[in-house]
Amino acid sequence: MLPQYALSQLLEALFAVVVAPLALGWVNQCRAWLQNRRGPGVTQPYRVIAKLFRKEVVLAHQASFLFRAVPYLVFGCMVLATGIVPMLATALPFAPAADVIALVGLLALARIFMALAAMDTGTAFGSLGARREMLVAALAEPALLMVFFMPSLIARSTSLTTIVETLAHQRVAVHPSLAFAAVAFVMVMLAENARIPVDNPGTHLELTMIHEATILEYSGRHLALIEWAHALKLLVYATIGIALFVPWGIAEAGHWGALPTAVLALAAKLLVGGAALAVTETVSAKLRIFRAPEFLATAFLMAVLGMLTHLLLEATA
Amino acid sequence: MSFVSFSPLPCVLGIAVYWIALGILGLTQRADRDAGRILYAAGAAGGLLLAVTAAWALGDAPTTVQLPLGLPGLPFHLRLDSLAAFFLVLLGLAVTGISLFSTGYFTSGSTTNDRVTCLHYHFFLAAMVFVLLADDAYMFMVAWESMALVSYFLVTSDHRFAEIRSAGFLYLVVAHVGAMAILLCFGVLHGPDGGYTFEAMRSADRTPFWATTAFLLALVGFGAKAGFLPLHAWLPEAHPAAPSPVSALMSGVMLKTAIYGLLRIGFDLLPIQYASWGVIALALGLVTMLYGVLFAAVQTDMKRLLAYSSIENIGLVLAAIGLAIVFRAHAMPALAALALCAALFHCLNHALFKSLLFLATGAVMHATSQRSLGRLGGLIHPMPWVAGAALVGTLAIAGLPPLNGFVSEWLLLQAFLLSPELPDPYLRMIVPVATAALVLAAAVAAYVMVKFYGVVFLGQPREPSLRYAHDADAWQRAGLLFLVAGCVLAGLFPVKVLHGIDHVATGLLGRGMGDAVGGHWLHVTPVSAERASYSPLLVLAGILGVVSAVFLYVRVRYHMRTRRAPAWDCGFPAQTSRMQDTAEGFGQPIKQIFEPFFRIEREMPSPFDGAPRYRARTEDKLWYALYLPLVRLVERIAGWVSRLQHGRIQWYLVYSFATLLALLVLIRCQ
Numbered sequence: 004m005l006p007q008y009a010l011s012q013l014l015e016a017l018f019a020v021v022v023a024p025l026a027l028g029w030v031n032q033c034r035a036w037l038q039n040r041r042g043p044g045v046t047q048p049y050r051v052i053a054k055l056f057r058k059e060v061v062l063a064h065q066a067s068f069l070f071r072a073v074p075y076l077v078f079g080c081m082v083l084a085t086g087i088v089p090m091l092a093t094a095l096p097f098a099p100a101a102d103v104i105a106l107v108g109l110l111a112l113a114r115i116f117m118a119l120a121a122m123d124t125g126t127a128f129g130s131l132g133a134r135r136e137m138l139v140a141a142l143a144e145p146a147l148l149m150v151f152f153m154p155s156l157i158a159r160s161t162s163l164t165t166i167v168e169t170l171a172h173q174r175v176a177v178h179p180s181l182a183f184a185a186v187a188f189v190m191v192m193l194a195e196n197a198r199i200p201v202d203n204p205g206t207h208l209e210l211t212m213i214h215e216a217t218i219l220e221y222s223g224r225h226l227a228l229i230e231w232a233h234a235l236k237l238l239v240y241a242t243i244g245i246a247l248f249v250p251w252g253i254a255e256a257g258h259w260g261a262l263p264t265a266v267l268a269l270a271a272k273l274l275v276g277g278a279a280l281a282v283t284e285t286v287s288a289k290l291r292i293f294r295a296p297e298f299l300a301t302a303f304l305m306a307v308l309g310m311l312t313h314l315l316l317e318a319t320a
Numbered sequence: 321m322s323f324v325s326f327s328p329l330p331c332v333l334g335i336a337v338y339w340i341a342l343g344i345l346g347l348t349q350r351a352d353r354d355a356g357r358i359l360y361a362a363g364a365a366g367g368l369l370l371a372v373t374a375a376w377a378l379g380d381a382p383t384t385v386q387l388p389l390g391l392p393g394l395p396f397h398l399r400l401d402s403l404a405a406f407f408l409v410l411l412g413l414a415v416t417g418i419s420l421f422s423t424g425y426f427t428s429g430s431t432t433n434d435r436v437t438c439l440h441y442h443f444f445l446a447a448m449v450f451v452l453l454a455d456d457a458y459m460f461m462v463a464w465e466s467m468a469l470v471s472y473f474l475v476t477s478d479h480r481f482a483e484i485r486s487a488g489f490l491y492l493v494v495a496h497v498g499a500m501a502i503l504l505c506f507g508v509l510h511g512p513d514g515g516y517t518f519e520a521m522r523s524a525d526r527t528p529f530w531a532t533t534a535f536l537l538a539l540v541g542f543g544a545k546a547g548f549l550p551l552h553a554w555l556p557e558a559h560p561a562a563p564s565p566v567s568a569l570m571s572g573v574m575l576k577t578a579i580y581g582l583l584r585i586g587f588d589l590l591p592i593q594y595a596s597w598g599v600i601a602l603a604l605g606l607v608t609m610l611y612g613v614l615f616a617a618v619q620t621d622m623k624r625l626l627a628y629s630s631i632e633n634i635g636l637v638l639a640a641i642g643l644a645i646v647f648r649a650h651a652m653p654a655l656a657a658l659a660l661c662a663a664l665f666h667c668l669n670h671a672l673f674k675s676l677l678f679l680a681t682g683a684v685m686h687a688t689s690q691r692s693l694g695r696l697g698g699l700i701h702p703m704p705w706v707a708g709a710a711l712v713g714t715l716a717i718a719g720l721p722p723l724n725g726f727v728s729e730w731l732l733l734q735a736f737l738l739s740p741e742l743p744d745p746y747l748r749m750i751v752p753v754a755t756a757a758l759v760l761a762a763a764v765a766a767y768v769m770v771k772f773y774g775v776v777f778l779g780q781p782r783e784p785s786l787r788y789a790h791d792a793d794a795w796q797r798a799g800l801l802f803l804v805a806g807c808v809l810a811g812l813f814p815v816k817v818l819h820g821i822d823h824v825a826t827g828l829l830g831r832g833m834g835d836a837v838g839g840h841w842l843h844v845t846p847v848s849a850e851r852a853s854y855s856p857l858l859v860l861a862g863i864l865g866v867v868s869a870v871f872l873y874v875r876v877r878y879h880m881r882t883r884r885a886p887a888w889d890c891g892f893p894a895q896t897s898r899m900q901d902t903a904e905g906f907g908q909p910i911k912q913i914f915e916p917f918f919r920i921e922r923e924m925p926s927p928f929d930g931a932p933r934y935r936a937r938t939e940d941k942l943w944y945a946l947y948l949p950l951v952r953l954v955e956r957i958a959g960w961v962s963r964l965q966h967g968r969i970q971w972y973l974v975y976s977f978a979t980l981l982a983l984l985v986l987i988r989c990q
Contacts, residue, residue, distance in 0.1 A: 062885070063888070067700045069711075078866065079862075079866035079867040082866045099853040108730075111718075122770075125887070125897065129887075134901055134905065138767065141766065145762075152755065161852040165850055224874055307756045314748050
């Protein structure tokens with residue numbers, strides 16, 4: 004492996020870690036504008052994380068070693084996930100270590116650690132949140148895998164870099180299955196990132212929270228890591244969506260000159276995507292918890308339909 | 321090989337005989353606890369030796385031996401080929417861990433009769449070895465029935481309790497229905513001139529009709545032992561009834577002997593496969609998988625939960641076998657090898673992590689005498705060893721990287737993703753539906769395992785006595801750690817495992833995954849490096865690297881002040897352990913979403929009830945739809961038959977006379 008590739012891998016992961024809170028801040032700022040508020044500014048997540056790192060950790064009496072290890076593990080999983088997703092360039096030496104299925108596995112690993120940590124303190128809201136989070140995941144994860152399988156079938160590979168290179172070259176080819184996949188993906192992304200209509204990231208109202216309930220007992224540096232990991236997760240999902248459905252502009256292996264264009268293209272896409280997310284969240288209302296399975300079942304069905312469409316219309320075997 | 325004289329088959333036989341000897345020794349022991357313990361530890365050494373020997377034999381050509389035992393003219397034939405060797409490795413590895421654990425578990429007085437339990441335990445191990453070595457139908461049935469009988473005695477080793485006796489009876493009935501189907505299958509398969517050896521069966525010519533009949537009979541017969549739907553009903557009854565090491569053996573290893581039997585008949589004795597078999601197996605496997613995982617989600621007994629989870633895993637293995645048959649029937653040997661390797665890998669994984677989890681429940685029961693999830697909780701504090709081992713098992717069975725459960729599911733998904741290359745358009749249509757069912761079951765399995773681990777080990781103890789639960793002793797820890805190491809190593813070095821499994825695929829299909837697994841020891845690349853690759857070691861290194869870097873950074877850059885305080889819980893002050901989610905609560909969403917699958921009985925109190933009680937029972941629909949009508953039918957037929965019996969000798973003589981006449985007429989007519 005060439006050292007410059009390893010460097011690009013490291014730089015890309017660092018870029019993601021640094022940029023992730025900014026993306027979250029942008030979404031929050033857009034929401035504030037849409038709701039006629041001035042908003043805290045796009046750098047607010049950095050200030051929150053910095054403040055939390057300086058604060059003292061208050062641990063519940065019941066908390067075990069698992070509870071203390073989980074923030075680090077979740078953060079590690081998310082950083083690794085950013086290492087697999089081609090954001091700026093497809094030259095990722097780490098990518099062969101994990102394909103899309105392993106990526107879904109990594110996200111699941113982080114989620115299960117979160118749920119176990121939530122149950123560890125033995126509080127009413129913690130276990131409630133863990134149950135709901137696992138329920139949403141149990142329905143969203145199959146849909147996510149099915150979404151990933153469509154581009155995998157088109158590219159005949161489950162490696163993300165290969166998929167993105169294939170799709171980026173097929174500018175003219177029309178894949179109706181990808182339209183289904185895109186709709187299903189957006190629905191899964193909303194659910195997995197605890198956004199409206201499945202969950203409300205701004206709420207601490209006891210009975211409606213899902214993700215917030217799982218992190219209720221965290222404080223100080225632990226909470227900072229979890230918030231950061233959460234921002235990373237949103238960025239990972241956003242960049243996967245961009246890479247799969249609008250990959251144009253990404254720098255391909257060896258084309259270092261294309262990198263500035265790639266950064267600009269990614270920034271533009273993230274700006275538009277973040278604004279669109281804010282609009283979606285503003286115009287829709289949160290679903291009751293037992294309507295969430297219907298929402299996710301729709302996503303799952305969309306993905307299955309998309310796969311059928313692919314086999315009926317696009318398969319050439 | 322440097323020393324030619326070493327041959328694995330006599331060595332394997334020797335280990336089986338050694339286990340039988342240990343069992344007999346166990347019968348003669350005095351009621352002295354240390355003597356009994358040493359026997360299990362000695363058995364564990366045999367298990368390790370078996371695993372090493374069989375792993376040695378994986379790549380070798382098949383060897384056969386004829387024992388001068390059995391009936392006159394019907395000697396026992398034994399054969400050790402790569403398929404048998406792979407399952408012997410699985411047996412040996414699982415037994416090493418389970419026997420080590422048993423050394424600490426079966427202390428005096430832990431079962432009704434310790435000496436007999438020791439005898440049955442070791443006979444059970446030996447019977448499984450003979451099932452895997454048998455090379456003729458006669459030997460196979462003798463070993464198979466011995467295994468069923470001995471395991472029945474093990475299930476009912478606490479026969480003082482009525483529900484354990486009835487669970488054992490159900491197991492015995494289902495086992496015998498299965499054995500009859502297997503016997504009929506061998507009847508159909510017989511070689512030219514009625515040859516009963518497997519060698520003769522391989523060379524026999526069959527019409528597609530008889531080959532299909534044989535396959536379906538094998539599916540039913542081995543399905544009864546493995547727990548395919550609708551013959552799964554005994555698993556959730558028998559597993560909780562048996563002592564935990566026995567549950568571990570049955571779930572981890574015995575179910576795999578049924579998979580072995582299905583592979584032996586489906587791929588070895590029947591040389592030609594038809595795509596329709598594969599579709600049947602695939603559909604049955606997926607239905608079994610979904611059914612198992614949904615029922616696991618609503619269980620409130622930790623061993624029943626694990627038993628349903630075994631049904632799910634066996635369903636996954638069957639689906640993979642079905643896919644392999646479909647590929648093979650369409651002459652796509654490389655893909656068939658991939659699907660078959662996924663099935664075998666998952667067999668090995670399940671043997672490791674399910675044994676581990678059953679042993680963990682054993683340690684929990686030993687320490688708390690509780691099996692119900694409603695009375696456990698918070699055990700991570702008093703039992704850190706068991707909790708740590710169970711955490712690895714939980715993550716592995718939930719199919720998470722970088723552990724072993726993920727590898728086999730990953731391989732199977734790769735095989736599914738390659739199935740659009742099938743020439744048959746109708747078969748291709750099955751792919752999205754089958755893949756959807758597979759990933760849904762896998763995702764719900766993660767939900768189930770979070771429930772299992774969270775309710776047993778995390779949170780506040782639901783009973784005050786749990787605070788004083790003792791951790792596993794040194795023997796039990798050794799057994800648990802052995803299986804943990806198995807899960808981790810098989811997860812981190814899948815290419816090494818696949819090398820071994822590849823010999824089996826080559827032996828059965830004539831072609832293995834070939835270079836696909838041998839390209840690089842670090843990455844698994846089932847088809848080609850561009851198509852898909854996965855490297856668990858790099859994933860683990862990546863996670864650990866980031867974690868340690870972040871930890872060091874936080875440590876150097878910020879203070880590490882920590883304070884202990886009561887849990888915040890949104891400022892709610894009075895928190896008791898009863899406010900946590902219960903096992904029922906955790907199962908409730910699944911119950912609500914997948915309501916048509918369950919038979920739910922609810923008792924709601926009226927609004928004016930002074931002492932309201934809410935009760936809900938979730939039961940198996942198939943039990944009421946299939947088993948109870950069947951029982952009634954059998955009882956009715958038995959009622960009719962009993963009309964023939966009057967207890968008068970003259971009537972019985974009339975029956976004999978009439979039968980004789982009928983037979984004479986029959987012969988005359990021919």
